[in-house]
Amino acid sequence: MRRFVIGRGRNFLNRSHQQNLLSSSSSHCQSRFLSSTSVIDSPSSSSMAPTSSPAITVDSLNPKVLKCEYAVRGEIVSIAQELQTNPGSHSFDEILYCNIGNPQSLGQQPITFFREVLALCDHPSILDRSETQGLFSADSIERAWQILDQIPGRATGAYxxxxxxxxxxxxxxxxxxxxxxxxxxxxxxxxxxxxxxxxxxxxxxxxxxxxxxxxxxxxxxxxxxxxxxxxxxxxxxxxxxxxxxxxxxxxxxxxxxxxxxxxxxxxxxxxxxxxxxxxxxxxxxxxxxxxxxxxxxxxxxxxxxxxxxxxxxxxxxxxxxxxxxxxxxxxxxxxxxxxxxxxxxxxxxxxxxxxxxxxxxxxxxxxxxxxxxxxxxxxxxxxxxxxxxxxxxMSPPKVGDESYESYCAERDGILSSLARRAKTLEDAFNSLEGITCNKAEGAMYLFPRIQLPEKAIKAAEAEKTVPDAFYCRRLLNATGIVLVPGSGFGQVPGTWHFRCTILPQEDKIPAIVTRLTDFHKSFMDKFRN
Amino acid sequence: MRRFVIGRGRNFLNRSHQQNLLSSSSSHCQSRFLSSTSVIDSPSSSSMAPTSSPAITVDSLNPKVLKCEYAVRGEIVSIAQELQTNPGSHSFDEILYCNIGNPQSLGQQPITFFREVLALCDHPSILDRSETQGLFSADSIERAWQILDQIPGRATGAYxxxxxxxxxxxxxxxxxxxxxxxxxxxxxxxxxxxxxxxxxxxxxxxxxxxxxxxxxxxxxxxxxxxxxxxxxxxxxxxxxxxxxxxxxxxxxxxxxxxxxxxxxxxxxxxxxxxxxxxxxxxxxxxxxxxxxxxxxxxxxxxxxxxxxxxxxxxxxxxxxxxxxxxxxxxxxxxxxxxxxxxxxxxxxxxxxxxxxxxxxxxxxxxxxxxxxxxxxxxxxxxxxxxxxxxxxxMSPPKVGDESYESYCAERDGILSSLARRAKTLEDAFNSLEGITCNKAEGAMYLFPRIQLPEKAIKAAEAEKTVPDAFYCRRLLNATGIVLVPGSGFGQVPGTWHFRCTILPQEDKIPAIVTRLTDFHKSFMDKFRN
Known part of the structure; x- marks a missing residue:
């Protein structure tokens, strides 16, 4: 296994390096060609430039930009956004975003103390008002004063x-x-x-x-x-x-x-x-x-x-x-x-x-x-x-601060819920045919491996799609669940994975598990070797 | 004049282009040399690497980074910051920052309506509280609701x-x-x-x-x-x-x-x-x-x-x-x-x-x-x-909104004050020997031209300093006024300028004018041809 991995690693490097050299040299050639053309045509070149359409094309952009990829907001997410704007186009009741580590977009609530301090620093002129005592915790008011005193001129609007x-x-x-x-x-x-x-x-x-x-x-x-x-x-x-x-x-x-x-x-x-x-x-x-x-x-x-x-x-x-x-x-x-x-x-x-x-x-x-x-x-x-x-x-409320207990309750509530969600999803993945999933010891993600049947790989190839993206796209269209194909993160060639966040709120997890399980069964039934 | 400018422009381009080519090719050579050394020494190269100090030196950084300059936070500002931390080192009572377009650092107050809305969006849970009505304008509360309704899940903490x-x-x-x-x-x-x-x-x-x-x-x-x-x-x-x-x-x-x-x-x-x-x-x-x-x-x-x-x-x-x-x-x-x-x-x-x-x-x-x-x-x-x-x-309060009048008063107060400050400073510069200053029709800056005496230019050269930086440094050390030398922005070669913001509050402007005038007189007395 090690040897195999290393061999593949060399290829990865090799390919990546060659691409770099290629794009770099083509960029040089291209710009030289363009400029020498300009010189040859000069001084009438400007009148020969196209006047009916802008001059910038994809081919004339920085090739480093063209080469760059960012799967977390890639193709699958674009399809999800299209589905969301066309509710009639699908049978499920909502899109379940498991593609990005964006907890508050899925209903996680901010820590109250943090938001109190931010609001007070944004509008410090309410700090002295009596109504503020009733609206904000005492330690958030104190912390806001401390922070303002650390800012030259108390200017939260200055560079x-x-x-x-x-x-x-x-x-x-x-x-x-x-x-x-x-x-x-x-x-x-x-x-x-x-x-x-x-x-x-x-x-x-x-x-x-x-x-x-x-x-x-x-x-x-x-x-x-x-x-x-x-x-x-x-x-x-x-x-x-x-x-x-x-x-x-x-x-x-x-x-x-x-x-x-x-x-x-x-x-x-x-x-x-x-x-x-x-x-x-x-x-x-x-x-x-x-x-x-x-x-x-x-x-x-x-x-x-x-x-x-x-x-x-x-x-x-x-x-x-x-x-x-x-x-x-x-x-x-x-x-x-x-x-x-x-x-x-x-x-x-x-x-x-x-x-x-x-x-x-x-x-x-x-x-x-x-x-x-x-x-x-x-x-x-x-x-x-x-x-x-x-x-x-890096300096949350401490023992004795007014907000300390509510802060701890909010923090621990979120972290223990994340731990439960990680375990439930991990178990769910491991119960599916051909899927194995390592433990989510930390972070916000699971990265299960899926043994895709040969028929599925062939079907993906026929659609000119990477097999894990093929799976994720079908899953999305059938269930509304948005995962990111493993190919966006890199994986040992010949293996297939996807990334699934543990961030949907706990009341959504059973639906995710059920939909995923049902989809996976029918997918395997369709493509099983 | 035109012809002269254009000729200089060619040189600028020429120089700049050569620098690019030089730094680019030296970067290639360097990395090739380093890697071939590694190959030759391999596999024992790692044990020959220095183990007592980190491997990154200025010479091995990206030459594009080394080439980049940013005068607005350059040398003069560093000197000012040092002076500020050593109040005993100078005779003036405060540093007068005229180097950067940073209005609130100099006492300009934020627009109340804007800050109200920001605070409410930071801590939306107070929107429904009765105390909030007493603390915030009605239209800021309404605007905060509007904005929250535009954010999926009202999640101001989400990507x-x-x-x-x-x-x-x-x-x-x-x-x-x-x-x-x-x-x-x-x-x-x-x-x-x-x-x-x-x-x-x-x-x-x-x-x-x-x-x-x-x-x-x-x-x-x-x-x-x-x-x-x-x-x-x-x-x-x-x-x-x-x-x-x-x-x-x-x-x-x-x-x-x-x-x-x-x-x-x-x-x-x-x-x-x-x-x-x-x-x-x-x-x-x-x-x-x-x-x-x-x-x-x-x-x-x-x-x-x-x-x-x-x-x-x-x-x-x-x-x-x-x-x-x-x-x-x-x-x-x-x-x-x-x-x-x-x-x-x-x-x-x-x-x-x-x-x-x-x-x-x-x-x-x-x-x-x-x-x-x-x-x-x-x-x-x-x-x-x-x-x-x-x-x-792009959508401030409108006629009829509760905040409209106070918003207009704040806005117009700031803009008319800036106009007065621009005029006062422009007149002050134009009254000085050897300085001419175009009108500040807009933005936040004046860019006066200074005819430096030959003796001053020689003295600067002796200190290996650009002449306009020589002037600005002496001004800073004598008065606490921080300007940015024109050389940081580019200027017709052989001409000298500096940039001065119009942002110090109006009560500071007379002191700036007096200090500047006194300094300039003594500078010219010292270096006049």
Whole structure:
């Protein structure tokens, strides 16, 4: 199995690299051709340009953009949106979106304390009014004052420092210290509009050409493949081992690194998503130690996607940040370059629409830090509500605060419900013919494997569709359930999967299980070998 | 003068292009060298890698990042921040930030109605409470309900459609129609976290290599040069004519376009900033018509930065959107590719920290639109508060609404104060020896020209400083006034300028004028030829 995976990995890299070289050289040729044409026709070229239609065509767009794909909002979701706007076109009563980690779109309620503080910071002139005492908790009013006092001029409508408001970064650093038991420096924090822009920023800094590679897990969250494509680098895949619960083995990473080097790729960074997306596993601490040592030894930047750090559902696993793990190994600033990404979109709060997040950047020289700061400056700053929310997430109400009990009840209610939903869906998938599903130890997703019958694969090929997309499309049209085909995340070639979120509210889960079970039976009856 | 400008323009392009080619080829060489070293040393290369320090150095970063500059938060601002943290280091009582268009950081108050609606949308559970009636205006409560009803599931914490919430785009499109008198389509609106990400998105789509050029005004807002550098394209400068109030002549643009073509550059788009940044001029409608015709004829995408559309201070000028101008000329979707950028950060509201904005994208094929949508999707969506605010800005209170009068009073108070400040500062600059300053017809800036004495230029050279930065640094150290040197925006070589915002509150303006005047006199006494 290992050998097979590695062999496939090489092909993936190979193909990806060739595509890069091709698109890059064709882009060069194309622009040279266009400009020399202009010169030859000049000075009358302008009058020869088409005047009846705009000049930009898909063929003349940046080929890196054309190459980029993002399955989470891909074809299946477009079909779902069409179905939703044509209720007469289908028999089911509603579309059940299980495609995207967007909890509040499915009815999850925001944490009251967080929203109180945000509202007060948005309209501080009510803070002194007596009616406000009756509407808002005492600690939300106090927290809003604290935050306003941290903002120069109390101006929540001003651009902040390019890294984010200093006082909020102090709060976040204190939250990281409390979480890890190791010091955190507010100057290491870069607040961003969600985690995605932070990931783009690091890719932009690290990728110089298609000869630069980024090691990414397969399956991966397609932000990574999209961002690497947009920045013109090469994705170097390492495969997670489905047989051991999506295990991450450094021997596999090492082999892929060597294979990439042999192809002339300079590998610059290793992406680890923990808890895993789309795979839902939570790494064991000793596994993390091995990864840290590997990055240190190979001189790789460790890009740690830790946005699901609050989403752990099994008692035997615990989230450990890579920063904590590396510091507990005695490694400091000089030893390893480490970036940890955090977001307000995930966790128990799920505030996706607020676009808040940060990256904690450690182990880079002051000169490199200056470049990161410059890139952050070009976009001025991230949105202040998102910044405030990021500070709240890292510093929620404490024992004794008026909101503490209601906060805990809201948080625990959401997390325990997510754990129940994960288990119910996992069991449901495992009860279906030809489907096996690893445990969702964390994050918000299941990534079951489906053994598609040969007849189904042939039928998909006849429709020029990838087999897992063929399954997902039929499922959607029959039941309204929206999944994302595994091919959007990457998978061992010849295997098929799909990603299913655990986010529909609990009262919807039985319907999902029933519809899925019924559909799957009839699908298998139709296509069984 | 024209001839001189054009000659210099060629050099600018030339230099810029060579830099691109150099950095691009050195990047290729470097990565090839690194990877072949790895191969030669393999398999023991990993043990030979440095284990005592992280592997990323400035020299191994993306050279496009290294090349990018952003003066608005550059060296002078860093010095100001240091001075602020060491109050004992200087004699003045406060730092006077005139470097950045960030009104609320200098005491400008937000528009009450906008903040009421934002607060209610952040914490909708208070909408039904009786205390809320006493705290919020009736129309803000009604508007919050309207907006919540436009959001699926009233979920202000959910990711929205990648282009932004459909109902808010409907409102914005209606606002554009009311402004222009021509139809606007909500499907053409892409809501973004301020205008900057929208500009980056268009650069990412249009730039394939250093052979692709973007025509930009000089002086320009350095977001454009930074974004073009980050995306690896070539900035093709066209010079605004200072002698005619920063006039934009299509003959100059045409000459620069031809010069670029002759160098093998494919020019893809023309950036126009109206009202101008840093130059403050407002284009006349007939001038805009000529620009539209030019873009149509040359097949260029017109990138219209219209974020200062509310900021016009002189009765003889009026803002006309390029969309309105092109539609009034009878040009439609098939005739011209036009992108208009708008932001919540500017205008009378100045809500920079909210990071709201949109681009209206017209005249692109469905296939190209699909690519724009895909790039927007990779970042999921812009922040919902910013989206809501963008809809409010394009649809403020109307006659008869409870907030209408107070809204008008707040808006008009801010705009008339800005007009007074612009005039006072303009007059002050024009009264100084060797300084001439065009009128600030709009936007938030003055861009005076300073005739630096030869002795000052020599002294700057001795300090290895650009002369206008030399002036600005001495001004800062002597007075606490923070300006941005003209060299950060581009200027006709051999001329020197600085940008000064009109944003300090009115009670600060006399102190600024006095300090500036005193400093300038002593500077000239010291360096006069």
């Amino acid at each position: 902040s420092h390019s890294q984010g408001i200093k006082g909020l970064r102090d709060t976040i650093a204190a939250g990281i210290e409390a979480r890890d038991g190791f010091p955190a420096d507010p100057n290491d924090i870069f607040l961003t509009d969600g985690a995605s822009p932070a990931v783009h920023m690091m890719m932009q800094l690290l990728i110089r050409s298609e000869n630069d590679g980024i090691l990414c897990p397969i399956p991966q969250y397609p932000l990574y493949s999209a961002s690497i494509a947009l920045h013109g680098g090469t994705l170097v895949p390492y495969y997670l081992d489905e047989a051991t619960g999506w295990g991450l083995e450094t021997s596999e990473v090492k082999k892929q690194l060597e294979a990439a080097k042999a192809k002339g790729i300079t590998v610059r960074a290793l992406v680890v998503i923990n808890p895993g997306n789309p795979t839902g596993q939570v790494l064991a601490e000793e596994n993390q130690r091995a990864i840290v040592d590997f990055c240190k030894k190979e001189g790789l930047v460790l890009l740690a996607d830790e946005v699901y750090q609050e989403n752990v559902y099994v008692p035997e696993k615990k989230f450990h940040s890579f920063k904590k793990v590396s510091r507990s190994m005695g490694y400091g600033e000089k030893d390893i370059s480490l970036v940890s990404f955090q977001s307000v979109s995930k966790g128990y709060h799920g505030e996706c629409g607020k676009r808040g997040g940060y990256m904690e950047v450690t182990g880079f020289s002051p000169e490199v830090r200056e470049q990161i700061y410059k890139v952050a400056s070009v976009n001025l700053c991230s949105n202040i509500s998102g910044q405030i929310l990021a500070s709240l997430v | 929205s459609h990648s282009q932004g919430i459909k109902g808010l785009r409907d409102t914005i499109a209606a606002g554009i129609e009311a402004r222009d008198g021509f139809p606007a389509d909500p499907n053409d609106i892409f809501l973004t976290d301020g205008a900057s990400p929208a500009v980056h998105m268009m650069m990412q789509l249009l730039i394939r290599s250093e052979n692709d050029g973007i025509l930009c005004p000089i002086p320009q807002y350095p977001l454009y040069s930074a974004s073009i550098a980050l995306h690896g394209g070539t900035l093709v400068p066209y010079y605004l004519d200072e002698a005619t109030g920063w006039g934009l002549e299509t003959s100059e643009v045409k000459k620069q376009l031809e010069a670029a073509k002759a160098k093998g550059i494919t020019v893809r788009a023309l950036v126009v900033i109206n009202p101008g940044n840093p130059t403050g001029q407002v284009l006349a409608e007939e001038n805009q018509r000529a620009i539209v015709d030019f873009c149509k004829k040359e097949g260029l995408v017109l990138l219209a930065d219209e974020v200062y559309q509310e900021n016009v201070y002189v009765p003889e000028k009026k803002f006309h959107s390029f969309k309105k101008v092109s539609r009034s000329m009878g040009y439609g979707e098939k005739d011209i590719s036009l992108v208009s950028f708008q932001s919540v950060s500017k205008g009378y509201h100045g809500e920079c920290g909210k990071r709201g904005g949109y681009m209206e994208v017209t005249g692109f094929s469905p296939e190209v639109r699909e690519q724009i949508y895909k790039v927007a999707s990779v970042n999921l969506c812009s922040n919902i508060s910013g989206q809501i605010l963008a809809s409010l800005v």
